[in-house]
Amino acid sequence: MRIDKAIESSMSMDDATWARHANPWSVWTRAPVLALLALAIWSRVWIGWWFMVPVAALVAWALYNPRAFPPPTSLDNWASRAVLGERHWLARKTTPIPAHHGRWAMILSVLSAVALLPLAYGLWVLDPWAAFAGAMLSSVFKLWFCDRMAWLAAEMACAPGP
Template sequence: MDILKLSERLMSMDESSWQRHSNPLSVYSRFSILPLFTIALATRELLGWWTLAALMLVSLWTWLNPRLFAAPKTTNNWASMGTFGERVYLHYKNEGLIPEHHLRACKKIVLLQIVGLPFWFYSLYAMDFALMILSTAWLMFTKTWFVDRMVWLYQDVKDLKPAFQSWLKS
């Protein structure tokens, strides 16, 4: 099972939520999710059972985020094009539409994200705050790199389908 497809299904992303998610406020505010999860888990001894409430709030924020912001008037920006590339990647990566160099790069970036996860989990388990900061920064860096790759992907394929071109509003 493709983890990205699964997350799209769990997020119930439809055309309207994708349009709203292309708002740069949605994209940039989503970068808060991993630090918020990290803080909620790192403060579990302080919060006790309230940690579950904090985790539920962060999960709710994760789900609500692509729906909270209005569709942007202009999408000719890095954040919006990152969401467009993600849509293309999710829906067309197995159809031969995406150039091979993008597929290879995405696999490598995802592998780098996966490499960082055990360190993040261990840091939370061991309450190793230095490793927590480092592993969270690593995961944020690789996520940003992935979004940047999605921008590049979108720019390379936007003329292949009229629907892709229609997402771009100047």
């Protein structure tokens, strides 16, 4: 199973959940989760094992977030298009997408994942620069991926039917 499909499956993302996740509030309140998670893990220095409380809260929020807001009244915004594009990306085996989007989406996903390495290292050894650089790079690549997905959604909306 592909990792992207495994993540989608683990979050129980049905059509209703995707519709709610397309709300810009869902996208923008999820965006800072990685930086906040890094801060929560770093807080073990100050609060010991109590750091698990904010970590658990952030994980719970990340899982609940796609369901937290109502479906948007309009899909005519960048965040909603990014979510719609991600749905196209995940369905690319059954409904082909333009190759240039598939290639770049994969590159950006890998770069985002690789950027987690300095973040993990920085959190392990308490190196603030490595942690900050990893969190920021991973977030930048994820937002770039989202931008690519918004572009994909726009192209798929203009694509001729079967």
